[in-house]
Amino acid sequence: MPLDASAISPELDIFIDSLDSRDGVLMPVLHKAQELYGYLPVTVQNHIAERLKIPAAKVFGVVTFYSFFCTAPKGKFKVSVCMGTACFVRDAQAVLERFKSQLGIGAGEVSGDMMFSLDALRCVGACGLAPVVSVNGKVYGRVAPDDVEGIVEEYLVKGGQNDERHKD
Amino acid sequence: MNRIRMHMLVCGGTGCVSCDSTEVKDALVREIMEHGLENEVQVTITGCFGFCEKGPIVKVYPDNVFYVRVSPDDAKILVGEHVIKGRVVEKLLYGDTPSDIPFYKKQMRIALRNCGLIDPEKIEDYISVDGYEALGRVLTGMTPQQVIGVIKGSGLGGRGGGGFPTGLKWELTAKAAGDKKYVICNADEGDPGAFMDRSILEGDPHSILEAMAIAGYAVGADEGVVYIRAEYPLAVERLQKAINQAEAFGLLGDHILGSDFSFRVGINLGAGAFVCGEETSLMNSVQGGRGEPRIKPPFPSETGLWSKPTSINNVETFANICPIILNGAEWFSGIGTEKSKGTKVFALAGKINNVGLVEVPMGMRLGDIIYSIGGGVRGGKSFKAVQTGGPSGGCIPASMLDISIDYESLSETGSMMGSGGMIVMDEDDCMVNIAKFYLEFTVDESCGKCTPCRIGNRRMHEILSRITKGGGTLDDLEQLKDLGEIIKICSLCGLGQTAPNPVLSTLHHFYDEYEAHIVDKRCPAGACTELLRYTIIAEKCIGCTLCARSCPVPCISGERKKVHDIIQEKCIKCGICYKKCPVDAIERK
Numbered sequence: 001m002p003l004d005a006s007a008i009s010p011e012l013d014i015f016i017d018s019l020d021s022r023d024g025v026l027m028p029v030l031h032k033a034q035e036l037y038g039y040l041p042v043t044v045q046n047h048i049a050e051r052l053k054i055p056a057a058k059v060f061g062v063v064t065f066y067s068f069f070c071t072a073p074k075g076k077f078k079v080s081v082c083m084g085t086a087c088f089v090r091d092a093q094a095v096l097e098r099f100k101s102q103l104g105i106g107a108g109e110v111s112g113d114m115m116f117s118l119d120a121l122r123c124v125g126a127c128g129l130a131p132v133v134s135v136n137g138k139v140y141g142r143v144a145p146d147d148v149e150g151i152v153e154e155y156l157v158k159g160g161q162n163d164e165r166h167k168d
Numbered sequence: 169m170n171r172i173r174m175h176m177l178v179c180g181g182t183g184c185v186s187c188d189s190t191e192v193k194d195a196l197v198r199e200i201m202e203h204g205l206e207n208e209v210q211v212t213i214t215g216c217f218g219f220c221e222k223g224p225i226v227k228v229y230p231d232n233v234f235y236v237r238v239s240p241d242d243a244k245i246l247v248g249e250h251v252i253k254g255r256v257v258e259k260l261l262y263g264d265t266p267s268d269i270p271f272y273k274k275q276m277r278i279a280l281r282n283c284g285l286i287d288p289e290k291i292e293d294y295i296s297v298d299g300y301e302a303l304g305r306v307l308t309g310m311t312p313q314q315v316i317g318v319i320k321g322s323g324l325g326g327r328g329g330g331g332f333p334t335g336l337k338w339e340l341t342a343k344a345a346g347d348k349k350y351v352i353c354n355a356d357e358g359d360p361g362a363f364m365d366r367s368i369l370e371g372d373p374h375s376i377l378e379a380m381a382i383a384g385y386a387v388g389a390d391e392g393v394v395y396i397r398a399e400y401p402l403a404v405e406r407l408q409k410a411i412n413q414a415e416a417f418g419l420l421g422d423h424i425l426g427s428d429f430s431f432r433v434g435i436n437l438g439a440g441a442f443v444c445g446e447e448t449s450l451m452n453s454v455q456g457g458r459g460e461p462r463i464k465p466p467f468p469s470e471t472g473l474w475s476k477p478t479s480i481n482n483v484e485t486f487a488n489i490c491p492i493i494l495n496g497a498e499w500f501s502g503i504g505t506e507k508s509k510g511t512k513v514f515a516l517a518g519k520i521n522n523v524g525l526v527e528v529p530m531g532m533r534l535g536d537i538i539y540s541i542g543g544g545v546r547g548g549k550s551f552k553a554v555q556t557g558g559p560s561g562g563c564i565p566a567s568m569l570d571i572s573i574d575y576e577s578l579s580e581t582g583s584m585m586g587s588g589g590m591i592v593m594d595e596d597d598c599m600v601n602i603a604k605f606y607l608e609f610t611v612d613e614s615c616g617k618c619t620p621c622r623i624g625n626r627r628m629h630e631i632l633s634r635i636t637k638g639g640g641t642l643d644d645l646e647q648l649k650d651l652g653e654i655i656k657i658c659s660l661c662g663l664g665q666t667a668p669n670p671v672l673s674t675l676h677h678f679y680d681e682y683e684a685h686i687v688d689k690r691c692p693a694g695a696c697t698e699l700l701r702y703t704i705i706a707e708k709c710i711g712c713t714l715c716a717r718s719c720p721v722p723c724i725s726g727e728r729k730k731v732h733d734i735i736q737e738k739c740i741k742c743g744i745c746y747k748k749c750p751v752d753a754i755e756r757k
Binding site: 023024027028030058062065066068069083084085086088089090121122123124125126127128129130132137139141 | 182183185186187220221223357358359360361362363366367398399400401436437438439440441442453454455456457458459474515517518519523524555558589591593597602605606609615
């Protein structure tokens, strides 16, 4: 679902106007924009470049440098499998593989119905619960491959019941 | 005024919150209200107790009782039995008193002193444990030079991994010419498996703000920046609350405590780039650019953020500052070894019984941390190695468990202190695979500026992948060593200079495992699936056909009640037959 320029909400402009200076504000502006739209499509990047009076190439360069920023939309339910070392040695790979086969998508991809996206994440710092999976910020600890089906099922039910937008 | 006779502290660290500790707190509050005890019993969310393995944790004062793995359903019995009748709930106990728990016995908490003791969201709690007293003492009775003198005298070294003397860093920044200077707190804890900075920020955010203000006074800066990972939302939230409170109390802002000193702190969010933990990359990121490192010299103390003199220290380093000011340089330098002073926080994780945060004096025996504090290896397996220093460090084998934990000894093993991650590995972990895992991380996280790091690490990763699939040669090992040395010498920043360490250290300590993969085409730990071979032990097979029916290929033949056989050419090594066999008749080698 590409965003056209008219869909850019005034909230982003209000945020940009509220900043004291133009120096070093690109990162906070990108964080805000991603919070508003869920991702950073080219139209939004161009708009930010124009408002901050910096080249669009610079904005693109920064967006693509940081893994936290994404240029494609994510699913309604964002599944992140922690692949930090503590989780890795407790077999997080098998959990990730099970999610891949269960959802039919690879890491970094989103399902056709935009319901689920799957990512491998670097350490959420809950190493005591390894291996860890988070779905839209809710953390599941000590996940075994056989738990995966239940977790997916839980969100399939939720997805069918309500249609509110889930944000981080 | 209400007289609170009992405090119930519930851990609010990320680990425990993920196990519903917030619900535990709510349930306790509900239960206490129900009995009309809200004026005498107080329930508080605190920072991390460190014992993440047993979370959620509830500690009761003044009884000093330590409850573990508490669920919301336990609130009824905790209030009914302990609070009302004064009877300790045995089934939720870990030990008699916290000081008896082996996990805590050998620890010495300086940086973590307030974690699990105070409510991190209340500045009054922090002030009640001598918070902001060090800042007051500095502003009213010490010159900036005296402050630097105390920190230098304490021997405190940078806890982010390098161990550079903090006092010297402050002195260089103070001496640098410039009207505008900065203090930065590096909270971009990207090392997977390390979570000490997060716990300190979540559990005791004011101690970091106070220390940053002291640093600002010492170096002549009026502005501080905390650069923190966006992946730590709870820490960001608590830090922002702390900043607001400190400003409201006049402990940050203009003319702090009526002095001429003004200092403000702002938060900058990272965006998931490991290289931004490197100081100059971090500064480029704060300035709104790509987090690529700068050439040093000039060092940040001369040309740092916005090209102004900047002192940048790690969270744990800052956490040590106030106790040093209050207790004196000699007190701190009396702890630890000759060259490494004070304590160090480690995040114990992996195949260890007591996962959690521990703080120990420098110089403790590595084996003591793993066995006395960590409770040894999980599930009765045998210890193989401990990885320290994350993607920049290396693996230390069992034969070296007697080494002392300090900067020098760890470097001698080919590993490093790093930020303090300690991942324990057992017999099932393949060292070649672990080296490959770390390299995959650095390949992903290399910013791409220096060719040896960008391309060299990729080549090393390809070689390791080949070895784990059985296609390696002994020449590959020589090439890994050569490449590793070149990448270390030719890269600009700490990421590239240390990236080959996990490979080089495992090559050094576990050469036989690499050899087994190459010469025997065998993975001794049984972790590299493509080198595994499943066979049926004829004497044990009862011919139940369970394996043949479970095989997804299928590649198992055999009649009922007769010995089965696996056709090796077809086998995809999924291991299902191995798990299904009721009589352990399938061998995996």
